[in-house]
Amino acid sequence: MTTQQQAASAAEITVAELVRKARAAMAEYQSFDQQRVDEVITAIGWVVVDETNNRSLCEQAVADTGLGDVADKMTKNRRKTMGLLRDLLGAPSVGVIRRIPEKGLIEIARPVGVVAAVTPSTNPVATPVNKAINALKGRNAVILSPSPKGQPVCERLTGLIREALARVGAPPDLVQVLPAPVSKETTQAVMEQADLVAVTGSQNNVRRAYTCGTPAVAVGAGNVSAIVDETADAAAAAKKIVASKTFDNATSCSSENSLIAVRAIAAELRAALQAEGCLFLDAAEREQLQAVLFPGGRLSATLIAQSAAHIARAAGLDRAGAEDARVLVVDGGGVGRDHPFSGEKLSPVLSWYEAADFDAAMQLSMALMEHQGKGHSVGLHSADAERALRLGLEMPACRVIVNQAHCFANGGSFDNGLPFSLSMGCGSWGGNSISENLNYRHFLNTVRISTPIAPLEPTVDELFGDYRAKYGL
Numbered sequence: 393m394t395t396q397q398q399a400a401s402a403a404e405i406t407v408a409e410l411v412r413k414a415r416a417a418m419a420e421y422q423s424f425d426q427q428r429v430d431e432v433i434t435a436i437g438w439v440v441v442d443e444t445n446n447r448s449l450c451e452q453a454v455a456d457t458g459l460g461d462v463a464d465k466m467t468k469n470r471r472k473t474m475g476l477l478r479d480l481l482g483a484p485s486v487g488v489i490r491r492i493p494e495k496g497l498i499e500i501a502r503p504v505g506v507v508a509a510v511t512p513s514t515n516p517v518a519t520p521v522n523k524a525i526n527a528l529k530g531r532n533a534v535i536l537s538p539s540p541k542g543q544p545v546c547e548r549l550t551g552l553i554r555e556a557l558a559r560v561g562a563p564p565d566l567v568q569v570l571p572a573p574v575s576k577e578t579t580q581a582v583m584e585q586a587d588l589v590a591v592t593g594s595q596n597n598v599r600r601a602y603t604c605g606t607p608a609v610a611v612g613a614g615n616v617s618a619i620v621d622e623t624a625d626a627a628a629a630a631k632k633i634v635a636s637k638t639f640d641n642a643t644s645c646s647s648e649n650s651l652i653a654v655r656a657i658a659a660e661l662r663a664a665l666q667a668e669g670c671l672f673l674d675a676a677e678r679e680q681l682q683a684v685l686f687p688g689g690r691l692s693a694t695l696i697a698q699s700a701a702h703i704a705r706a707a708g709l710d711r712a713g714a715e716d717a718r719v720l721v722v723d724g725g726g727v728g729r730d731h732p733f734s735g736e737k738l739s740p741v742l743s744w745y746e747a748a749d750f751d752a753a754m755q756l757s758m759a760l761m762e763h764q765g766k767g768h769s770v771g772l773h774s775a776d777a778e779r780a781l782r783l784g785l786e787m788p789a790c791r792v793i794v795n796q797a798h799c800f801a802n803g804g805s806f807d808n809g810l811p812f813s814l815s816m817g818c819g820s821w822g823g824n825s826i827s828e829n830l831n832y833r834h835f836l837n838t839v840r841i842s843t844p845i846a847p848l849e850p851t852v853d854e855l856f857g858d859y860r861a862k863y864g865l
Contacts (some may be wrong), residue, residue, distance in 0.1 A: 475812030512593030516542030523570035612822025614645030615765025669718030681737025767818030
């Protein structure tokens with residue numbers, strides 16, 4: 393047996409024990425009614441809404457992963473959890489959830505089973521909590537598979553969740569985490585042995601999820617472009633874009649990566665962005681930045697989710713304003729593999745493009761999405777509602793975010809109707825099985841009881857009369 397085979401065998405044994413415990417906990421959990429289930433998810437939510445826990449977890453997350461900002465992560469954890477619990481208030485997920493007497497149908501919610509939840513290092517607390525709440529809302533059990541960097545804080549988070557479960561009389565083994573060291577072998581084993589896989593993070597894990605033999609819900613890569621047209625309020629757009637791009641040092645896949653300014657508003661928008669702390673780099677500085685941000689043509693793992701000032705120092709940008717910059721803005725150049733700034737950057741670095749008019753801006757946005765992030769989302773700052781509708785009808789994007797800070801709005805917000813989530817389905821365009829924000833309904837099996845109703849059979853003339861008359865048949 394090779395070393396790799398030995399590692400895979402050991403991983404299978406380790407995971408099998410976790411799955412056994414999860415199934416035993418689930419068996420007990422099936423007796424919980426809706427009220428008790430809702431108490432369980434409330435208990436999990438309080439783990440990170442509690443300020444003391446939240447701060448401590450965020451401090452550890454940043455220390456362990458080296459990614460993001462403590463204060464912003466605290467805001468994210470609280471906001472995402474509060475928003476999710478708001479979404480779940482009164483949402484039926486146990487037993488009979490809907491009766492449709494006119495169709496003779498009764499719908500019953502049943503669990504999908506043990507969920508393998510793969511989570512990224514960029515959000516090592518918010519994403520596990522979100523998936524655990526959604527999974528347990530449907531009376532499932534969950535085994536968390538964090539990134540290696542995120543494992544220590546995820547293990548601590550899991551301990552706090554298990555204490556909360558015990559407090560409300562629920563089996564702690566409803567939530568477990570892969571032990572350190574997390575490896576490809578253990579992640580693969582849990583995906584193969586679970587009943588459902590839910591993956592947020594690297595596209596390598598997404599591809600493995602869709603080929604592991606277990607039903608999977610996985611999400612696509614981001615590379616958000618935002619169009620600012622000539623009808624927009626430039627100052628308001630700049631404020632929202634910068635707030636979104638700087639939040640948690642752009643760890644979110646929903647942060648803007650490229651701005652496309654219609655030429656008529658470009659100068660005004662540039663000035664507004666500069667007023668918000670954006671530093672526009674010249675051609676030489678752009679080359680300096682590219683050398684450190686994309687060494688060998690690939691995004692640097694050491695510079696993602698760092699502050700703009702930190703990245704500027706790494707690139708040797710010593711001109712006035714570099715230390716105070718909130719966002720570094722570069723000419724995007726072209727689009728494609730030979731133009732690394734046209735892809736996702738996971739950092740407060742923004743690519744700038746100009747387009748002659750809205751039609752040209754839309755075509756450029758589509759090209760950026762075809763290069764990377766197809767199916768994810770597109771932003772629009774405009775006073776023309778018809779343009780948003782056109783993007784929705786023509787762009788390969790599952791979300792069109794209008795006049796909002798993209799990273800806050802895309803995953804659900806208190807002032808829009810999208811479900812609170814950290815996982816954005818990208819549909820068939822992004823190679824995903826879902827085209828909406830991951831939510832609790834994806835963790836349910838729905839049984840339908842059908843009873844007879846009065847026949848509703850149409851006549852041939854009702855269905856084909858107009859067609860036959862039109863074509864003389």
